[in-house]
Amino acid sequence: EAGVAQSPRYKIIEKRQSVAFWCNPISGHATLYWYQQILGQGPKLLIQFQNNGVVDDSQLPKDRFSAERLKGVDSTLKIQPAKLEDSAVYLCASSSTGAGETQYFGPGTRLLVL
Amino acid sequence: GNSVTQMEGPVTLSEEAFLTINCTYTATGYPSLFWYVQYPGEGLQLLLKATKADDKGSNKGFEATYRKETTSFHLEKGSVQVSDSAVYFCALFTGGFKTIFGAGTRLFVKA
Numbered sequence A: 001e002a003g004v005a006q007s008p009r010y011k012i013i014e015k016r017q018s019v020a021f022w023c024n025p026i027s028g029h030a031t032l033y034w035y036q037q038i039l040g041q042g043p044k045l046l047i048q049f050q051n052n053g054v055v056d057d058s059q060l061p062k063d064r065f066s067a068e069r070l071k072g073v074d075s076t077l078k079i080q081p082a083k084l085e086d087s088a089v090y091l092c093a094s095s096s097t098g099a100g101e102t103q104y105f106g107p108g109t110r111l112l113v114l
Numbered sequence B: 001g002n003s004v005t006q007m008e009g010p011v012t013l014s015e016e017a018f019l020t021i022n023c024t025y026t027a028t029g030y031p032s033l034f035w036y037v038q039y040p041g042e043g044l045q046l047l048l049k050a051t052k053a054d055d056k057g058s059n060k061g062f063e064a065t066y067r068k069e070t071t072s073f074h075l076e077k078g079s080v081q082v083s084d085s086a087v088y089f090c091a092l093f094t095g096g097f098k099t100i101f102g103a104g105t106r107l108f109v110k111a
Helices: none
Strands: A005-007 A010-013 A019-024 A031-037 A044-050 A053-056 A065-068 A075-079 A088-095 A109-113 B003-006 B011-014 B019-021 B023-026 B032-038 B045-050 B056-059 B062-065 B075-077 B086-093 B099-101 B105-110
Touching: A005 A088, A010 A019, A019 A088, A019 A109, A031 A075, A044 A065, A044 A075, A075 A088, B003 B086, B003 B099, B011 B019, B019 B105, B023 B032, B023 B086, B032 B062, B045 B062
Parallel strands: A010 A109, B011 B105
Antiparallel strands: A005 A019, A019 A075, A031 A044, A031 A088, A044 A053, A065 A075, A088 A109, B003 B023, B019 B075, B032 B045, B032 B086, B045 B056, B056 B062, B062 B075, B086 B099, B086 B105
């Protein structure tokens, strides 16, 4: 089966610009996650969707980050405006129910903010 | 709150050496425990997991035992290969629909 797809793989922007990332989860997976992974740290959950509803967005900086999952399938994560500290790898993952089973990760989008 | 603590890396070993990467956790309730691995240029993938106390997860020669009395889930392999060079993440799921990851431990295996 096809894995989790993400694009772009790399993005370089200047601070105060906006950027968007796209994720297509494994077919049939109800739960989709966006993580931020800063160099040398573990992934930090930004937002979790169950179908097209938000389960947890407690660590999403809502003044600049937004995410949507229309129709309960693919998802976009947007940053506007970007700050230097947003430089990180943004990982998308999916799982079938979200109840503690295996998460399947995409390759990530590496963002550099200059 | 819930947390995961891993030993700091990098860990550098020669091929065929014994590997231990320590992981301890703090959690309420009875979490499920995971080890994920991230090979260079790739996304994270599940290596093994254990869902209850005294369970042993195993895969690709790696093992980890869920020790509730010591709140630990140490990763071990008897004989590492160069291809095992990667970053290893310990993680827990507590039922609040959130997985918490450790900071990761980078492993280098020399031929």
